[in-house]
Amino acid sequence: MNRQRAQTWLYISSIVLAFLLQLLPLPQALLPFKPFWLALVLIYWAIEVPERIGLGLAFLLGLAGDVLAGELLGEQALRLVILAFIVLRFRSRLRFFPVWQQSLAVLALLLNDRVVQLMVRGFSGEPMPSAAYWIAPVIGMLAWPLVFLLLDDLRARLRAQDP
């Protein structure tokens, strides 16, 4: 029971941290490099503990992200639902990939996410973003092993602590 609770704490705090990282200021030159942290954390939990991540939760997290960012309400919700759906569909395969293959899958997911975002923004009449728009998914791919190993390690430690 204790282990369950610790897991829940890790789960919640990782999501809260992702929200804060999303808002974290960076120097002007580094801005386009900011990965979509929320998506990375969501992908991790969808792969490892799919009982906790459903489309509904992805939707709610996306709405929360929209309210925080003050963009079009529903934009991140749409993006995260699509992301969660793909991950949950291919979960059994993704799960047993080595980390570098997972990273490539994450790159594909994030690029797809960018395309979805571009579509939404196109429909709401915004101009095309610059080429730097496409850098963030690559950074997300590079950040994936970090997120994966860190969260995996923390979970393993939590498990080991309990008798």
Added chain:
Amino acid sequence: MALARPEKVQLFAEGAVSTLRLIVYLTLAMIIMVIDYRAGYLQALRSFSSRVIEPAYRIAGFPAEAARAGRLAIATQQHLAEENRELREALLLAQVRLNRMAALSEQNERLKVLLDVQNNLGLGVRLARLIDIDLDPFRHRVVLDAGASQGVQVGQPLLDATGIMGQVVEALPNTSVAMLISDPTHAIPVTVERTGLRTIAYGTGAIDRLQLPNIPISADVKVGDRLVTSGLGGRFPAGFPVGEVREIRNDESGMFAAATARPAAALDRSGDVLLLQDLPQPMGPPVPGETAPAAAPTPAPVEPRP
């Protein structure tokens, strides 16, 4: 290790991966987006949930705040002394200018009284600080630490020491969000100071560039010309520096000249900003009579780009 299955069925449990559910959620998201785009419920939701949002902003801004404080604490004596000297000089210079301005303003005041002008444009300002967070790298928005309960209203112009920075687009109870003039969806009416040519400066999405896409080809614009606000549209008061022309070329059609300007304000560096308190009087055609107060609506200065 086998997955530890919870005893209870969770609210959003597995089996949620059916295509039907995906379609339901996607439709829901799209409906929300369309409703929000048309009616702007997000603003209402955001002010409703500002109790949660504002602390989140403060927490997210905390590392930058701590870094700044840390830098200040370990700054060397020499560096501080140097900075002190520089600031003293700047202060002296500013004082001299201010004195001169005060004299001019006094003279101006007397002339105005003579001319019996009722509305003298006393510019009230309030100081606000930027909260250092990044809402979206591809939109130029900043978050200020003053909000509706400090008297901030949507539409107030935002200045720094050297020029116009942008305008407030959203006022939450204790913070507000401002759009910078470099945002790709922002436009500001300007005049060329030297010749008085009126035009509109659009944001480009690059922090150091504004765009003036349609200047008549015969117009007299040179590199180095200063752009100031024209005051048309009634959103920004007239006469504040906006930028300086950097480059002029013909546009693709050859019908117009297109200029590029550098913003006068330090858009990416300012930490303390000024909010103009009194909105400028709308400049438009004079109201025909007391019976038709709504007859002189001024065009909105910020129009979305096509």
